Amino acid sequence: MSSIDHDSIRNAAPLGFDQNREDIARGKIESIEYFSTTVGCKRKAMIYLPPGYSEDFSYNVLYLLHGIGGDEEEWYKHAGPQVILDNLYADRKLAPMIVVLPNGRAMANDRAVGDLFDSDKLKAFEDFESDLLQDLIPYIESNYSVQIGREKRALAGLSMGGGQSLNIGLANLDRFAWIGGFSSAPNTKEPELLVPNPEEASAKLSLLWLSCGVLDNLKHVSDRTHAYLERNNVPHIWYEESGDHDWPVWKNDLYHFSQLIFR
Numbered sequence: 001m002s003s004i005d006h007d008s009i010r011n012a013a014p015l016g017f018d019q020n021r022e023d024i025a026r027g028k029i030e031s032i033e034y035f036s037t038t039v040g041c042k043r044k045a046m047i048y049l050p051p052g053y054s055e056d057f058s059y060n061v062l063y064l065l066h067g068i069g070g071d072e073e074e075w076y077k078h079a080g081p082q083v084i085l086d087n088l089y090a091d092r093k094l095a096p097m098i099v100v101l102p103n104g105r106a107m108a109n110d111r112a113v114g115d116l117f118d119s120d121k122l123k124a125f126e127d128f129e130s131d132l133l134q135d136l137i138p139y140i141e142s143n144y145s146v147q148i149g150r151e152k153r154a155l156a157g158l159s160m161g162g163g164q165s166l167n168i169g170l171a172n173l174d175r176f177a178w179i180g181g182f183s184s185a186p187n188t189k190e191p192e193l194l195v196p197n198p199e200e201a202s203a204k205l206s207l208l209w210l211s212c213g214v215l216d217n218l219k220h221v222s223d224r225t226h227a228y229l230e231r232n233n234v235p236h237i238w239y240e241e242s243g244d245h246d247w248p249v250w251k252n253d254l255y256h257f258s259q260l261i262f263r
Contacts, residue, residue: 012241012242013251013252013255013256016087017084017087017251017255018083018087019083019087021086021087021090024051024086025051025052026082026086027048027049027050027051027053027085027089028049029047029048029049029076029081029082030049031046031072032044032045032143033045034136034139035135036131036135036136037134037135038127038130038131039106039107039108039110039127039131041108043102043103043106043131043136044071044072044103045072045101045102045103045136046072046075046076046101047099047100047101047144048081048082048085048100049098050085050094050097050098051086051090053098053145057145058145058146058147059096059098059144059145059146059147060096060098060147060152060153060261060262061097061098061099061100061140061147061152061153061154062097062100062153062154062155062156062261063137063153063154063156064099064100064101064156064157064161065102065104065156065157065158065160065161065162065165066101066104066158066160066161067158067159067161067185068112068116068117068125068159068160068185069112069116070112071103071105071111071112072101072103073101074101081099081101081254084254084255084258085099085258088255094258094259095261095263096262097258097262098140098144098146100136100140102128102131102132102136104125104128104164105124105125106124106128106130107120107121107124110124122187125164125187128164129164129168129172133168150173150174150175150176150177150204151177151262152262153177153178154178154179154180154207154262155168155176155178155179155180156178156179156181156182156253156257157181157182158250159182159184160187162180162182162183162185162188163184163185163186163187163188163189163221165179165184166179166181166189166194166225167188167189167194170208171194173201177206177207178206178207178261178262179207179208179209180207180209180211180253181211181222181225182212182249182253182254183211183212183213183216183218183222183245183249183250183253184212184218184222184225185221186221188221188225191225191227191229192228194228195229195232195234198229198232201234202233202234202235205234205235205236207237207261208229208234208235208237209237209253209257209260210225210226210229210236210237210238210239211238211240211241211249211257212239212240212241213240213242213243213245213246213249214240214241214242214243215242215243215244216243216244216245216249217245226238239256241253
């Protein structure tokens, strides 16, 4: 794993990091549809294309997942990720990447309605692994100018999506080298199942990021994962930050995590 400047993430993102700035280049964020063989129908996602996106250049890809109460628009509606990323590009702090915002609930009616904890909805979050690997990633790689390979893909998410990112990413180290869990929820597998081979994980990971607000009542999930990784000498960033299970935490996580990947 490459060395990380831990001091760069000890402080909260600077004031204005999530505010529109005048006179900077802007990327585009738009909705897309792809056919999911996993679900058997078309599914929606959003995609962020950085300022100056060009088919003449090949980009890295970050797949960024939402929580149990959200869908492909959750990050867009609550965090304005395109604003955060545009500002970072203007300051020359990001490697070139596109960001894909999927719907992590892989079922025909994938809206966040009714009892979000129904067994079929929870299973749909598990089924998303197949949708991501077999359907969405091939769609993105066929329709956008992106680089192919594990070192060119990152997977991160918040809460339920944080658990998904750890579960899927660490089980598919041949697909992802950069993995982040923000305030990961109890869907996160037990550490011994997440990382059954610490030596292999240590050798293959370029970055494993765990973060959580100190007031979060789900922090025990991240605590146990961090403790296992530390005990087994798996390099990772453990970032305890002020805040609860909420958007100020996750926007701060995106600000820091996005600057570390694809380096």
